[in-house]
Amino acid sequence: MSGVDQHSWEQVTEVCLLAGKIMMQNGGETYRVEDTMMRIAAAFGKANSHSYVTPTGILFAIDGGSPGTRLIRINERSTDLRKVTLVNDVSRRISRGELTPEEACRLLQHIDKEPPVYRPIVQVAAATLASGCFLLMFNGTAADIVPSAIAGGAGFTGLVLFHRYVRAKLFAELLAAVVVGALACLFVSLGFGHELDRIIIGAVMPLVPGLLLTNAVRDLMAGHLVSGLSKGAEAFLTAFAIGTGIAFVLSMYVG
Amino acid sequence: MSMITYAHEALPLIGQAIASFIAAAAFGILFQVPKRTILPCGIAGMIGWIAYVLLDRRLDAVPATLAAALIVTVVAQLFARTYRIPVIVFSVAGIIPLVPGGVAYDAMRSIVQNRYDESLPLAAKAFMMSGAIAIGLVLSEVVNRLLLPSSAKSNADRPQPEQ
Numbered sequence: 348m349s350g351v352d353q354h355s356w357e358q359v360t361e362v363c364l365l366a367g368k369i370m371m372q373n374g375g376e377t378y379r380v381e382d383t384m385m386r387i388a389a390a391f392g393k394a395n396s397h398s399y400v401t402p403t404g405i406l407f408a409i410d411g412g413s414p415g416t417r418l419i420r421i422n423e424r425s426t427d428l429r430k431v432t433l434v435n436d437v438s439r440r441i442s443r444g445e446l447t448p449e450e451a452c453r454l455l456q457h458i459d460k461e462p463p464v465y466r467p468i469v470q471v472a473a474a475t476l477a478s479g480c481f482l483l484m485f486n487g488t489a490a491d492i493v494p495s496a497i498a499g500g501a502g503f504t505g506l507v508l509f510h511r512y513v514r515a516k517l518f519a520e521l522l523a524a525v526v527v528g529a530l531a532c533l534f535v536s537l538g539f540g541h542e543l544d545r546i547i548i549g550a551v552m553p554l555v556p557g558l559l560l561t562n563a564v565r566d567l568m569a570g571h572l573v574s575g576l577s578k579g580a581e582a583f584l585t586a587f588a589i590g591t592g593i594a595f596v597l598s599m600y601v602g
Numbered sequence: 603m604s605m606i607t608y609a610h611e612a613l614p615l616i617g618q619a620i621a622s623f624i625a626a627a628a629f630g631i632l633f634q635v636p637k638r639t640i641l642p643c644g645i646a647g648m649i650g651w652i653a654y655v656l657l658d659r660r661l662d663a664v665p666a667t668l669a670a671a672l673i674v675t676v677v678a679q680l681f682a683r684t685y686r687i688p689v690i691v692f693s694v695a696g697i698i699p700l701v702p703g704g705v706a707y708d709a710m711r712s713i714v715q716n717r718y719d720e721s722l723p724l725a726a727k728a729f730m731m732s733g734a735i736a737i738g739l740v741l742s743e744v745v746n747r748l749l750l751p752s753s754a755k756s757n758a759d760r761p762q763p764e765q
Contacts, residue, residue, distance in 0.1 A: 374633070376690055427634040428691045435688055465631050473631035480625035483613055484651065485704055503632075544711070548704050552625075557698045558633060561690070564736035586706070593707070594714040601715065 356409050358448040359391045362441075364419045365455045367398065367405045369434050373427040374558055377566045377574040380405075383438045387451075390442045402577050426558055433458045467507045474553035475500030482549030487542060491549075494531065494540035498550035502527035506554060517588050520554060524592025527551050532600040543600075547593060556585040615652065622651035622699050630695045639691055642681045646696030650674035654700060664730045667700055671738025672745070674700070679746050693739065702731035 363384040370380045381398045388396035388409060395410035402424065408416035437454050440446050446454070465473070478499020479492045487495065505526040509519035527550045534540035559582035567575030613621070626647020630640045654670035661669075678692035706728040712721035 374690070375688070379688060379690075426632075428688075428694075429634050429636045432636050432687050432691060439686075463634050464637065465634055470632055473628035477625045477628035477632070480621040480628070481699075481703075483621040484618060484625065484699060486613065544707065548707050551707070552698070552701075552703055553629075553632060555698070555701055555703055557629070557701055558690075558694045560701070560732065560735075561694050561697055561739060564739060568736075568740045590706070590710045594710055597711060598714050 354391045354393075354448050356393065356412075356414075358452070359388055359393055360407055360409060360417050362391070362448050362451045362455065363387050363396070363398070364405060364407055364417060365452065365459065366434050366438060367400060367407070368419050368421060369455060369459050370431050371400060371402065371405065371421050372424055373430040374424070374562070375431040375434075376562050376569075377401075377571045377578075378569040379431075379435075381571075383435065387438055387441050390444065391448060400571075401574050402581070427463050429464055430458055430461070467504075471500050471504050471507070474503035477553055478502075478550045480549075481552045482545055485545050485548055487545040487549060491540050491542055491546050494534040495546045495549035498527050498530040498534070498546060499553055501530055502550055503553045517584055520585055520588040521592045523554055524551060524589040525596055527554070528593045528596030528600075532596060551589060551593065554585075554589050556582040559585065615655065618655055619648050619652055623648040625699060626651075626695045629698045630691075633691075633694060635691045635695065636687065639681075639685060639687060642685070643692055643695035646674055646677045646681065646692045647699050649677050650696050651699040663702075663705075663727065664734050667702070667731045668734035668738050668741075670700055671697060671735045672742050675739050675742030676745060679742060697735060697739070700731075700735055702728045705731060 366387055367380050367384045370383060371377075375383075377400050380400045384398040384400075384405075384407060385396050388394075393409045393411075397406075397408045397410070399406040403421055405419045405421065406416060407419075434455065437446070437451060437458070441451055475496045479496035481499075482491055482495035483489075502523045506519055506523035509522045510516060513519050513522075528547060531540065531543055531546040531550060534546065535543045540546050559578050563575050563578035563582055565575075566578060569575075623644040627640050627644030629647070630643035635643055650670045650673055653673045654666050657666035657669050674696035675689075675693050678689050678696055681687075681692045682689035705724055709721045709724035709728055712718070712724060
């Protein structure tokens with residue numbers, strides 16, 4: 348690659364930070380985010396760069412004559428693995444020298460603005476299906492599939508709605524778990540459902556912080572102690588919120 | 603109140619396979635994976651769960667979880683290479699069925715009912731099982747680095763194949 352040094356550090360930093368931000372906001376692993384940012388910088392001729400990625404903010408600096416280090420704050424995190432994949436593709440194209448910083452920046456901005464592929468209604472349907480299947484996998488009786496699926500779907504709907512209006516993730520998760528627990532208890536007391544425990548376990552699975560947990564462990568093992576611990580804390584808090592919600596309903600119901 | 607047993611005998615293996623496939627694929631949708639990877643996500647979840655069910659008959663739940671998590675991530679790495687997509691897309695959907703939701707639930711329920719003595723071993727077991735998933739994930743990465751020939755070692759799932 349010739350003439351790569353023409354790219355100004357501002358442009359390169361901009362592209363790197365945008366790529367990092369999108370990946371981190373949508374559930375990428377910390378090591379992948381750091382790696383991607385440094386590879387993009389290297390492809391644009393900035394061989395030595397430093398990225399420091401945490402779940403709540405990214406610091407990025409290029410060695411040499413560049414006058415500044417830049418910081419980007421990450422306020423909201425959700426899960427959209429398709430965007431992680433798309434940024435990965437863009438980074439690969441940059442490495443092959445197919446994109447200039449301006450083009451890459453435009454592509455990334457486009458990815459950032461894209462709405463999720465699966466609308467909430469599709470996700471609710473998926474959560475409903477998953478809950479029914481989990482009930483079977485935990486050896487529930489076939490008669491409990493429908494109650495578990497309904498409770499799971501309603502719980503996930505609750506999560507989406509509460510999150511939209513309350514804007515506090517932890518509280519939304521707690522309320523969603525309360526919805527799951529309350530519906531399961533209602534079904535069992537009406538005779539519609541049979542085994543309360545299994546219905547609840549199946550229905551609560553869509554709320555489980557599986558991605559956070561996996562990422563936390565991978566980050567810790569890769570030596571990203573700060574990110575690993577903070578993602579672990581987020582996973583723990585989510586699990587705690589779900590447990591509290593269910594425990595609240597159970598203590599009312601079984602006493 | 604009797605404890606729940608998690609012996610996987612009620613549903614025949616083929617039923618378990620179908621249920622875990624649908625569950626893992628549905629989780630792919632919850633995580634917004636690209637459309638063309640939904641089927642592989644389901645397959646990864648199915649392979650992991652069937653491995654767990656079969657191993658759980660002979661082993662304790664913790665080593666069974668470890669082995670199943672290892673198998674899931676090895677499968678996920680293979681898919682990642684084939685599709686040239688970050689490995690997390692496949693591993694996270696595949697791991698979900700192994701998460702010890704049932705044991706954690708039992709532990710939590712014992713605490714709610716003031717049976718702290720029963721809750722502690724259950725909580726420890728849930729913790730051990732999540733730890734086993736973690737170790738399985740890491741182990742597979744080591745296996746991946748060691749076993750694959752150096753030409754394939756250039757990290758197909760990484761942003762850039764070679765420098």
